[in-house]
Amino acid sequence: MKSLTKRQREVFDFLRVCAHENGYWPSFREIQEHFGFRSTNAVMGHLRALESKGVISRVPGQARTFRIVDVGPRSSEVEEVVEIPVFGSIAAGYPDGVEQGDALGRLQVNMRSAGYQKKNFALRVRGDSMIGAGIFDGDTVVVEPKQPKLGDVVVALIDGESTLKRFFQNAAGVPFLKSENENYPEMHPVGELVVQGVARSVIRDL
Numbered sequence: 001m002k003s004l005t006k007r008q009r010e011v012f013d014f015l016r017v018c019a020h021e022n023g024y025w026p027s028f029r030e031i032q033e034h035f036g037f038r039s040t041n042a043v044m045g046h047l048r049a050l051e052s053k054g055v056i057s058r059v060p061g062q063a064r065t066f067r068i069v070d071v072g073p074r075s076s077e078v079e080e081v082v083e084i085p086v087f088g089s090i091a092a093g094y095p096d097g098v099e100q101g102d103a104l105g106r107l108q109v110n111m112r113s114a115g116y117q118k119k120n121f122a123l124r125v126r127g128d129s130m131i132g133a134g135i136f137d138g139d140t141v142v143v144e145p146k147q148p149k150l151g152d153v154v155v156a157l158i159d160g161e162s163t164l165k166r167f168f169q170n171a172a173g174v175p176f177l178k179s180e181n182e183n184y185p186e187m188h189p190v191g192e193l194v195v196q197g198v199a200r201s202v203i204r205d206l
Helices: 006-022 028-035 040-052
Strands: 056-058 066-068 081-091 105-110 121-126 140-144 153-158 161-169 175-178 193-203
Touching: 006 028, 006 040, 006 066, 028 040, 040 056, 040 066, 081 140, 081 161, 140 153, 153 175, 161 193, 175 193
Parallel strands: 081 121
Antiparallel strands: 056 066, 081 105, 121 140, 140 193, 153 161, 153 193, 161 175
């Protein structure tokens, strides 16, 4: 591995912090804004320089996707990065009809440090019913398709409409949903309640 310039080291350290602490790779726009670059072309130039010096590598088959090469004692180790789809928004308020359709974008996440899986997906949050759980309007929630435990924050279809709430059951074992905002009532299904996945992390743009 060749030595890095001061700026290349700063960019590389920023990538490592985001990947390890947040569990996801920053977008080109986030890198541009963090360092005050004039365009994303400058970001690409720095990433290519880091690639040529062996500290990041390109993900095969993905033109603008990189991953970090471990530069510690096990220098041959590469952090496993996966892209998960970002679908449409999810109501964190009263439920609404949501059509996921094709992914609106992709989110690069670090599987090893954050425990993400390839089957995960992400949704944009709309509304304020989960603010008590630290989930705000405009956040991105990463969801893992699995059976919930009582108290989990879930993406659920309640009577055919989609929402983000906590999962509970009453004394008779009938499931219902509860918000994290006292302005919203509990939600009990008239017909059915189907959990599509459990929210495992929140990503917020600052």
